[in-house]
Amino acid sequence: MTERHIDINEFDYDLPEARIAKFPLPERSASKLLVYRGGEIGQAHFADIADILPAGQLLVFNNTKVIRARIIMHKPSGARIEVFCLEPHAPADYERAFAVTGGCEWSCIVGNRKKWKEGYVEINFELGGRREYLRAWLAENHGREHVVRFEWSAAVTFGQLLEHLGKIPIPPYLNRESEEIDYTRYQTVYSKFEGSVAAPTAGLHFTPELIEGMKARGFEFGEVTLHVGAGTFLPVKDEDAARHPMHTEHFEVRRATVAALLEKWGEVTAVGTTSVRTLESLTALAWRIRTAGTPDEGRVVGQWELYAVPAEFSGRDALETLLRYMERKGLERLKAATQIMITPLGYEFRIVRNIITNFHQPKSTLLLLVSAFVGDDWHRIYDYALAHGFRFLSYGDSSVLMR
Template sequence: MPGCLAADSLVKRSDFHYELPSELIASEPLAERSASRLLVLPPPPAGPQDRMIRDLPGMLEPGDLLVLNDTRVIPARLYGQKSTGGRVEIMIERIVGQHEAVAQLGVSKPPKPGGKIQLDAGGEMEVIERDGGFYRLRLLAAEGFEHLLSRAGHLPLPHYMGREARADDAERYQTVFARHAGAVAAPTAGLHFDTPLLDALRERGVQMGHVTLHVGAGTFSPVRADDVREHRMHSEWLNVGAELVEQVRRARGAGRRVVAVGTTVVRALETASQGGELRPFAGDTQIFIFPGYRIRSVDALLTNFHLPESTLLMLVSAFAGRDRVLEAYRHAVAERYRFFSYGDAMFLHPGEAGGA
């Protein structure tokens, strides 16, 4: 049954730690999307293999189904200051009405409900309430949030890149197949695909399908609990349509593989499979996948390298096995792979059941 946990699940946050030299964090994209390296983790007991993302068509078979996340990143970062003068960085998580939104705030002292934030771009926000690390904000202006972000929002590059977004990031921090606006972080596995690579995959006979999962700011939230079972997962909106469900049915019926491009695709498909069978689904998910959870919706996973002790690394470990994944990460460090959003990729086959 999807979602069940083994009694001996790995549940300590420290079980997912690894050492990463800071110079391996990719703060700039490569000149070509499909020039990235690809670390392949075959079925056990084989070890890691060094390839290139351009090798992917030869690694897939005609009829295999590649599932992509077609969300589009919005300029979700704003700046302002509290009435006391303290600076505030605002990361919009989700617009919930013309004048209301849920956001994370980067601020030295958290504002209380009723507190005001003066925006650098003009206008004012009021804090309605706080729920954990998220704030509900009301925009006290005639314009709505969508217009404000299109006028004054900044592309929200992850902080670990160590720089502000530039004009060229507006194109490179989007996938070439992005269609539905709503994400505040890119589904980074998809950043490796350009038109020539997609054409090569189609010529190979690889089928392609899409889900939409709007990646939220909570994807960067650290796991603070030592026992990961106590971690509260952020909520994200997704849509798995009937067309994609039918594509999966045909691929599986023909004995072909379903290959997820990114952890967001896995989260979407696993959410839509919670009844035991993949069905169309549109709505929110807080699914948290870590070792002990058996992923059944996909047969292979293309993903980037993820932060130590992150929920994304835990998901990958559930799919391919923690020990195998961390061994592959050590190999990637030794071979000087590029890490995180603008970095290189991995192509993983499943490990033992439950990701032990």
């Protein structure tokens, strides 16, 4: 493998605390919109996005839904323990994990772990006029993460239990507890499938009225599902970002979406970096089909796998290959997982033409992705945003990047 080096200090900038949006605006689409088109930078309002994007674009949403993943529990001694559910372990499938009753296991981050060495933690609650309990035991230790076994008395699913007991996991950089507004506003209006512990925040600016208005003007919409993990907030700690281990995120794409992408190839706008990561990962699955006859869905798309795909294998080739495979096998959807790391080190975008995205943290893998798309112009874009009063991060303003 080619040796890679990325000096993460080259992707740093000064982000004052006051520029981090701690709460959403009263109206979703009232945010500002930085417009980057072929090197030129300007600004508008997000509500005007239909006037800015090229006509007839296919916008691709990530329809994942944020779960109430934080559960505050206590030891019998009274010690407070926070259990942050990351992804299902047994059963490992998201749909089954949320539908199970009685017991399950999840990979979790445990707060105040030093106080929980053995035994169980619990939370007692009332449901339907009955006293119920949820208990948890440490099953396995995987360093930063732990496998936690849950058991509960109520005749409800684990998904219903989280809805009743859990808290929405707003980003740590907001430096506050979740509030009532977060239960609706830290969720896109098109969210459908539970599984994320962080919102695909570029989509928070869309309203049903804005989407319907864009449809009336000829824009098309497609959906993918990528469940956003807590690793999206992990800082790059190594001076060489190429040594940063990317987290795994599970995704799903339907055959109808692949067909729409092929029909609109060259006119695809990804709404958010999670949509970018999903769409670009499709090329890796298609290349596996081309070279080995199978997408091998059980094998995660590796951090650098896409860099080994020949440049002559275009996005159109990838989508045609994937669509033919799904038609031949009678598959309505593909499920896979990705660790893709998109960096300025020669990454070639094959499917995504434009990106709608918020402003990201300094020294983050998401900023590397933006740099891969616009090159060194990311400095000019972020300087402009800072100089013109844009709000940053999850609840902040938006940008549309058009090359």
